[in-house]
Amino acid sequence: MIIAVIGAGKIGEAVARSVAKSPKVSQVLVTRRNLSSLRRPLPKKIQASTDNAAAAKNADVVILAVKAADAKHVLDEISTHTHGKLVISFMAAISLSKLERHLPRAKVVRAMTNMAAIVGEAATAYSPGPNLKSENLETTQFVLGRLGECLELPESQLDAVTALSGSGPAYIAILIDALVTAGLKVGLPRDTAFKLATQTLVGTSKLLRETGMGVTELRDAVTTPAGTTIAGIYELEKGSFRTSVINAVEAATLAAERVAKKFEAEH
Numbered sequence: 504m505i506i507a508v509i510g511a512g513k514i515g516e517a518v519a520r521s522v523a524k525s526p527k528v529s530q531v532l533v534t535r536r537n538l539s540s541l542r543r544p545l546p547k548k549i550q551a552s553t554d555n556a557a558a559a560k561n562a563d564v565v566i567l568a569v570k571a572a573d574a575k576h577v578l579d580e581i582s583t584h585t586h587g588k589l590v591i592s593f594m595a596a597i598s599l600s601k602l603e604r605h606l607p608r609a610k611v612v613r614a615m616t617n618m619a620a621i622v623g624e625a626a627t628a629y630s631p632g633p634n635l636k637s638e639n640l641e642t643t644q645f646v647l648g649r650l651g652e653c654l655e656l657p658e659s660q661l662d663a664v665t666a667l668s669g670s671g672p673a674y675i676a677i678l679i680d681a682l683v684t685a686g687l688k689v690g691l692p693r694d695t696a697f698k699l700a701t702q703t704l705v706g707t708s709k710l711l712r713e714t715g716m717g718v719t720e721l722r723d724a725v726t727t728p729a730g731t732t733i734a735g736i737y738e739l740e741k742g743s744f745r746t747s748v749i750n751a752v753e754a755a756t757l758a759a760e761r762v763a764k765k766f767e768a769e770h
């Protein structure tokens with residue numbers, strides 16, 4: 504299988520590098536305008552160029568990872584080379600119907616991933632267009648599965664996905680930064696606090712997912728009467744930690760909807 508990745512930036516390059524590792528993929532054709540910005544060395548299977556049309560023409564599957572503002576130009580360039588081909592778009596704010604309008608004979612899928620794709624631990628949601636065949640779905644799951652976990656959702660939920668897991672690494676980075684700063688406040692060296700904070704996040708997520716333990720069950724198991732954890736939880740509740748997280752995800756969802764509507768109206 505030959506895969507074209509149009510727009511080899513942060514997400515596109517992560518996708519290209521992860522699919523290139525599979526024996527199912529013989530070649531990955533990546534494009535961007537400024538080739539000197541690609542991380543080197545590139546694996547042998549990855550070939551870089553600035554020619555979007557040629558990459559789409561020579562590929563079996565086309566992946567779109569440019570910013571929404573660059574979408575129209577790129578869609579026009581590749582349109583005639585995507586007939587019957589699977590096209591997976593990672594572009595936020597570009598709806599399935601818009602993709603279908605610009606690529607009328609392609610089999611389109613809209614996906615939302617996150618930065619953890621770089622380390623194969625992304626949370627990706629995807630919505631298939633209406634005319635996908637089962638082999639197209641299999642290929643979609645293969646490509647997105649290389650990036651981490653993936654799940655199919657209705658397109659109506661993708662703005663919420665953008666807000667929760669698309670933007671999620673930023674929220675988690677802020678939480679880690681807060682924990683590291685807290686560690687400094689209570690006398691831990693910065694690198695020690697960083698290791699403890701990041702491993703606690705990884706470990707807690709693994710514990711919840713692998714044992715099936717509920718979140719409140721885990722919280723209660725760690726919280727002894729008049730102990731240290733409840734002293735910490737009390738301060739988190741006083742600072743409206745959960746309300747802040749809920750408000751953040753809700754605000755980001757509304758922002759994603761606003762951006763999509765503005766984009767739809769302008770283009």
Ligand SMILES: NC(=O)c1ccc[n+]([C@@H]2O[C@H](COP(=O)([O-])OP(=O)(O)OC[C@H]3O[C@@H](n4cnc5c(N)ncnc54)[C@H](OP(=O)(O)O)[C@@H]3O)[C@@H](O)[C@H]2O)c1
Pocket residue numbers: 509510511512513514515534535536537538540555568569570571573576577593594595615616617618669
């Ligand atoms: N970053 C995230 O956390 C995240 C999460 C989920 C979804 N997304 C979505 O994924 C897409 C890519 O995001 P990103 O963060 O990877 O952005 P990015 O790093 O800016 O990558 C976009 C790439 O597109 C290239 N590009 C622009 N115009 C082009 C053209 N005409 N032909 C070929 N390549 C072109 C740019 O390189 P040149 O300037 O060299 O051309 C750039 O490297 C966006 O639509 C975004 O909404 C991002």
